Amino acid sequence: MVKEIERVGIPVVHMCTVVPISLTIGANRIIPAVGIPYPLGDPTLGEVESKKIRRNLVERALKALETPVSGQTVFED
């Protein structure tokens, strides 16, 4: 799906837990997420902290969209 979105010319950022899979399928902008059952947040730390983590991840995703890349790029923190 990532590739088909990019193919029509819409930049896309993939937020995912298993980065090697994302690299194999061909995503170009990749944000490593928290965990498989909770990619964007960490409910074990409570709602407030979980949301903070999510905001931070989305913020990084937006920055990735604003960053020119020439090939597959994993945006570590």
Next chain:
Amino acid sequence: MSKRIVHYINQFFGGIGGEEKADVRPEMREGVVGPGASLAQALGEDYEIVATIICGDNYFGENIDEAVAEIMEMVKKYEPDVFVAGPAFNAGRYGVACGTIAKAVAEQLEIPVLTGMYEENPGADMFRKDMLVVATPNSAAGMRKVVPVFTTLIKKLANGEEILGPAEEGYLERGIRVNYFAEERASTRAIEQLLRKVKGEEYHTDYPMPVFDRVDPCGAVTDVSKIKIAIVTSGGIVPQGNPDHIESSSATRYGIYDITGMDTMSPEDFMTVHGGYDRQFVLQDPNLVIPLDVLREMEKEGRIGELANYFVTTTGTGTSTGNAKAFGEEFSKKLLADGVDAVILTST
């Protein structure tokens, strides 16, 4: 003395549990567990599965270095002649785990390794060049079919016998070329193949070209505060009741659902049907997959220009790449038509 085999399987095949147990750490059991039984039986008495290592797929995927180190210590103790992982069929995380650990065993302990996967398993492309990956059907129902393939290869590996080509032995192509004397010279073979092609008959090229389906990255967005963003997910988020009956695995459909006027993904309105992870957290807070709460805040603050008033969703687990590509082709047209400038795609 019989040849020794150590077998690696995940928590599901190890009988520990499903997704809710996917975070269990590696453990070792003497002898055969789960799918090892059919292998042991077919291998006969000259071969023994001396130990089975079981590890949760999430634990492995989220702690790769630690998991590999722990499992290597276990494997070392048993000094196996062959290390077998899986087969993983079409389970993506399991496939990646099998390939990763088998590669580490082969490189660090110099023990022959063998695994098995469905060819669309993401682990297949990652590891087919590093090791023998038996081509399996896409579900465990195909185990019986692949047992003879595994046993033949295990015996050959254990005894250092010659492994023939992928078509003869039933493994995925490794991209290795082996020289041999053909009966017909190249020009004759080429003409024969050309004639078959012209007639519309089946032909097998001597040298298949690699397929690299890659899309060049789009240029960067200059200013996210001026653009429209849409959310797409493979995390199986659907309205309560799953009105379009999106499958919990191997999806053949996707959905587009309205979020107009919503400030957060309420668990009263939305749920997940994804069959590939423990859903307890996301059922309580779907924002963990569709970050609507923070994107709405950002929209109000002017951090982003606008959020599209819907999200696109399907279930990623077990879904064929063919279906996923078709979904993407179709909904991307809508995204374009709706003036979406960028997409955040989330995966579990």
